[in-house]
Amino acid sequence: MVNATMTLGFVALPITSSHFLIPTLSSSYSPTSHSIKAFAVPRRKAISLILSSYLLPEVGLALAQQSPVFREYVDTFDGYSFNYPGNWIQVRGSGADIFFRDPYVLDENLSVEVSSPSSSQYKSVEDLGPPQAAGKKVLKQYLTEFMSTRLGVRRKSNILSTSSRVADDGKLYYQVEVNIKSYANNNELAVMPEDRVVRLEWDRRYLSVLGVENNQLYELRLQVPENVFSQEENDIRKVMDSFRVNKIVA
Numbered sequence: 001m002v003n004a005t006m007t008l009g010f011v012a013l014p015i016t017s018s019h020f021l022i023p024t025l026s027s028s029y030s031p032t033s034h035s036i037k038a039f040a041v042p043r044r045k046a047i048s049l050i051l052s053s054y055l056l057p058e059v060g061l062a063l064a065q066q067s068p069v070f071r072e073y074v075d076t077f078d079g080y081s082f083n084y085p086g087n088w089i090q091v092r093g094s095g096a097d098i099f100f101r102d103p104y105v106l107d108e109n110l111s112v113e114v115s116s117p118s119s120s121q122y123k124s125v126e127d128l129g130p131p132q133a134a135g136k137k138v139l140k141q142y143l144t145e146f147m148s149t150r151l152g153v154r155r156k157s158n159i160l161s162t163s164s165r166v167a168d169d170g171k172l173y174y175q176v177e178v179n180i181k182s183y184a185n186n187n188e189l190a191v192m193p194e195d196r197v198v199r200l201e202w203d204r205r206y207l208s209v210l211g212v213e214n215n216q217l218y219e220l221r222l223q224v225p226e227n228v229f230s231q232e233e234n235d236i237r238k239v240m241d242s243f244r245v246n247k248i249v250a
């Protein structure tokens with residue numbers, strides 16, 4: 001449990017300032033396993049968000065297209081960190097180590113998976129093989145998780161890209177991008193084939209960043225609907241590039 005005493009104040013800015021009046025958080029606390037840092041919200045961007053909610057019929061899509069303020073999430077207990085859009089909300093009970101989602105585009109989210117320390121002894125992400133081999137393993141895992149017992153459901157998948165990079169922490173990371181489409185019959189119990197019309201249920205981009213530290217495999221996962229990916233891509237890339245695995249200090 002985190003023992004913290006926090007004081008909430010406000011930064012007073014002139015009316016001509018380019019930023020809204022925003023809360024600041026100061027705290028004195030004992031070491032904790034998680035921390036989140038916030039950044040300033042530009043006034044013009046905040047105004048555009050407010051106007052969008054009143055003037056645009058597609059509120060969710062309009063808000064999703066705004067370049068977000070980013071926050072930093074640091075997990076010192078499990079040993080990783082990343083930046084995420086500041087308006088995303090944390091969802092508990094998802095089964096992942098951490099899970100955030102967009103409050104407007106509900107199919108857009110991120111999570112982190114960490115292998116069990118007792119059953120894994122990874123020395124490097126290269127233990128997965130080259131990026132192409134890792135990509136096949138990532139796709140297979142996704143398809144396993146999305147297996148359905150419903151009649152008439154089928155999934156079409158494709159590996160879009162695999163790559164590797166050395167980040168500023170000197171560690172090697174793999175990046176994998178896949179597309180998965182889900183199709184289903186609109187009337188799976190119909191006797192006649194012509195009554196079973198196949199329709200597209202969803203079309204999503206899945207992006208993974210893989211890294212190894214503490215003899216464990218870490219995977220940052222992002223899910224984005226393909227119909228908003230082009231608008232979200234720059235921000236999604238920032239999240240991916242920010243992912244770091246860190247040495248756990250006992």
